[in-house]
Structures are given as structure tokens and as C-alpha cells.
Amino acid sequence: MFGYYFRLGLRSLMRNPALTALMILSIAVGVAASMTTYAVFRATSSNPIPEKSSQLFLPQIDNWGPTVTAENGGEPPRAMSYIDAMALMRDGRAKRQTALYPIETTVMPSDTSLLPFYVNSYATYASSFPMFDVPFLYGGGWSSTEDDSRAAVVVISRSINDKLFKGANSVGREINIDNRMYRISGVMDHWNPQPLFYDAANTGGFYEAAELFIPFTLAINLELPTYGNQSCYKTPDPGWEAWLQSECAWISYWVELPDQASVDAYRNYLHSYSSQQQQTGRFNWAPNARLHNVMEWLDYLKVVPPESKISALLGLGFLLICLVNTIGLLLAKFMRRASEIGVRRALGAPRSAIYQQFLVEAGTVGLTGGILGLLFTGLGMLGTDLVFEPEIARLAKLDTSLALLTVAVAVLTTVIAALYPIWRAAQVRPAWQLKSN
DSSP: OHHHHHHHHHHHHHHSHHHHHHHHHHHHHHHHHHHHHHHHHHHHHSOSSTTTTTTEEEEEEOOSOHHHHGGGTTOOOSSBOHHHHHHHHHHOOSSEEEEEEEEEEEEOOSSTTSOOEEEEEEEEOTTHHHHTTOOEEEEOOOOHHHHHTTOOEEEEOHHHHHHHHTTOOOTTOEEEETTEEEEEEEEEOSOOOSSOGGGHHHHTTOOOOOOEEEEHHHHHHTTOOOSSOOBOSSOOOSSHHHHHTSOOBOBEEEEEOOSHHHHHHHHHHHHHHHHHHHHTTSOOSOOOEEEEEHHHHHHHTTOSOHHHHHHHHHHHHHHHHHHHHHHHHHHHHHHTTHHHHHHHHHTTOOHHHHHHHHHHHHHHHHHHHHHHHHHHHHHHHHTGGGTSOHHHHTTOOOOHHHHHHHHHHHHHHHHHHHHHHHHHHHTOOHHHHHHHO
């Protein structure tokens, strides 16, 4: 019967092409507006590392005191001082831990036809690669032994490898970074988690992918300054050593805690460490420490732009308005066929048959509107940079999942919108229609 009802629906839709086109266009525009804004919201609020987001935590330690942190509601600094980061690394209370900070580096190609170019770089520890599930095309990360020896090793991105080595396996070869030679330990495959959870405090969550990593210990030995935020409640003394011994917060620190027991144990450790600093006289205030997993940290930083939430709500509201218009159009269309419905009912057709026929017809309208809505959604993606920052707008993509969702939403919402008009049409009394006609 579905095929029969489908043919009846098509025949009915073609009787009044103007009204049919108006319904399809209304659905297509409403679905496209909601799906375009949803694509941006989905990209900005997605889980950047779903397999491990509940196991990766960023600890915070209040090394400034309540007088300073009162301006931030008593919350500790978003980053960590070098003193605290190194103390936590030495204690090694987590399954894995790493400190990292952004640095400014320039690659000097050996090919004279290529100009030097800046790359988005970080200083980190070897454990960060298995912690963050960094995929490798060739090789892998360096070892903890090379961390300890401050070895001149580097992990580069696939794009750098393609540019310098034409995509060949470059593991073991050397690369010139700021006039210093580094041995390539590994080449990352495509890796660009969005939002950039591991450095959200500096990037706001949306920035270019990391392209190069060097050992944290080597960066400190070379006195490479941070390219990120430097939060100091008082000006440190001049000199690199004085900077390291200051209370400035500039290092992102991450730990991997695989279960709730280890989370509780590490939280107690942070409290004990802060108490120990209080006893030594470094802190003269009560312990104040925090521990956030990935999604809690992104929520704390308010990484999701408020405009993406607002636009998603506006897109949904626009879809509802379009559906209200569709309800009116369907009601007018179905009630104009009251005589046809009356004849069918008089010939013995049950109300369920009327429901099935018109539901198939409404689904056909929704399907056509969804297909047209795909085209409008694609056009909407091209205009997202007019509303959002380029770093955010480029994340919105019309992939397979969004295309399927667009069509499904169009069909489902149209069928739901058609329920009231269909119910009204099914209430037609055959005797009245036969008498009047």
C-alpha cells in the first residue's frame, strides 16, 4: 500500500504546484537555517577526545592567595607556575603526566628554494603523545630518557614532512629549527582535536593545529620563552632563572587518571602538596586546589562561544516558524480535498487509510524539502564566517552525518506538522460531503 499511497501523494502534489513549492521551500529554508547553526554549535561543543576525556585532568593550584584570586571568585590560576609543575612531575603521582607550553619557532629548510616558515609549536614531555592519543604516520614520540638528557629531538606534523621531505619517511633525519639541528623522532598523522583542549587557556579552544613538539626540558635549557599567556600578580625579577622561580602561571599541566580511585587519590595529593607548601612558608593561606577533566575544563573556560548557542536557538526558532506556516498550508490543502475524502470513506475506507495516505504525502513533501535544504545548508556553510570568527567558521562542515540528519529532520518535522491537518481531514463526515456534492 505504501507505493499506492506514494503515487496518490505525488499526483495530489502536482495538482497545485504553487502550493506544493511553497511548502517545500518553507521546509527547506527552515531546516537549512537550523542545520547551519547546529553545525557550528556541534563543532564548538564537541568532545575533542571522547575516548579519554574522562581520564585526562588539568590540576590547578592556588599559588597567589585569596587576596589576588578573590577577583576571580577564589578560583586558582588557569595555568601553573614552573615551581609547582616541576614538583608534580618529580612526584609522578598519576599514570602519566606532562607539562607543556607554546613556543615560537621557525623552520629553516635545507632546500634553498623554500623560505623559512613559522610553525605552531609546543614544548612538552614524552608522555604527552600516549596521553593525548597522538597518531603517527612514521616513528613515534621520544623517550623519557631523552627528556632527562635534554636531547635535541623533535616530532613534526605531516604537513611539515610533506613540505620538507615530499612525504617520505623522515624519521632519523635532521631538521633546522631556529639555526639548531634536531633529529626527527616521529611524524604525526593528521591530528587536530577541536576544541584544542590541551591549550584552551591560551588559544580559547580554537586555533591552528600543533605542528611541532620538542622536549620541555630542552626548551627550558635553551631558555625559550612562552608564546602564550603569562599571568603574574607581581613583576618577577629580570633573568631566566628568576622567571622560573617566580609565581607566574604560564604552564599547562595534564595528568592521566584511569579510574575514580586514582582521581580521588590525586585530588588528595594536590591538597597535601598545597598543605606542604603552607608548612614551608611559601603559602600563607589554606590549600586551594582544583581538578577538572577535559569537558569540565572546557566548560570552565566557556570555550563554546555564546553566539553559537544563540544562533542555534534562533535557527530552531526559525524552523518552528516555518513549520507553523507548513501546518497552515497542509491544512488548507487537505481540507480542499474533503469531497474526495468523503467519497473514499463512503466506499468503505477506514480513517487509518486516510491517515496513512496523507502521512505518506506529507513525508514526500518533507523528503523533497530536505533534499533542497541540503543545498541551502551547503550555501549557509559558506556564509558562517560572516557571523563567527574564521577559526570557528572553518569547523562547520556539511559531512555525511549532517546531511543525513538534515533530511531526517525535514521528514520528521513535516510529518509531525501534518498530524493536526491530517486529523482534521480524517474527521470529514461522508454523508455531509455526498449531500453537498
